[in-house]
Amino acid sequence: MxxxxxxxxxxxxxxxxxxxxxxxxxxxxxxxxxxxxxxxxxxxxxxxxxxxxxxxxxxxxxxxxxxxxxGSLPPLYRELTEITEEEIDYLRESLEAYRKVKQKWE
CATH class of the missing domain: 1.10.260.40 (lambda repressor-like DNA-binding domains)
Incomplete structure (x- = not known):
């Protein structure tokens, strides 16, 4: 093989x-x-x-x-291996916005 x-x-x-x-x-x-x-x-x-x-x-x-x-990774992790740079940037921005909103309410 x-x-x-x-x-x-x-x-x-x-x-x-x-x-x-x-x-x-x-x-x-x-x-x-x-x-x-x-x-x-x-x-x-x-x-x-x-x-x-x-x-x-x-x-x-x-x-x-x-x-x-x-193959041994959970489905979400497998999907993350195929993510584009543009999608990574979007996710970072979304996460930052989420954290700011969450921090205001704590």
Whole structure:
């Protein structure tokens, strides 16, 4: 599973094997072996790949189909991971206004 997901993530990011290998601090040959399933990464390399692509190691090795690990979060938190900057600004302003009104009544 790791080989397939690594290859997909690299291609979606429009990176060559050489470019990704350089980013991860490994040889292109090692990366190629990972992608064709001839070698498995050590734990440190697995962590580097997960961090680089902002996915969980469980996703990379096939223990989860949720790349970001949001599935275990309550629905409200999952929604917050998709919020835009504009929505964040609106929520901040609304919260400030609410706190001012609440403070007046206390």
């Amino acid at each position: 790791f080989c397939k997901r690594l290859s997909q993530l690299r291609k979606r990011s429009n990176l060559t094997q050489e470019q990704l290998a350089k980013e991860l601090g490994i040889s292109r040959g090692s990366l190629s072996m990972y992608e064709i399933g001839k070698r498995e990464p050590d734990f440190l390399t697995l962590q580097k790949v997960a961090h680089f692509f902002s996915v969980t190691s469980d996703f990379l090795i096939g223990l989860s189909d949720d790349p970001h690990g949001y």
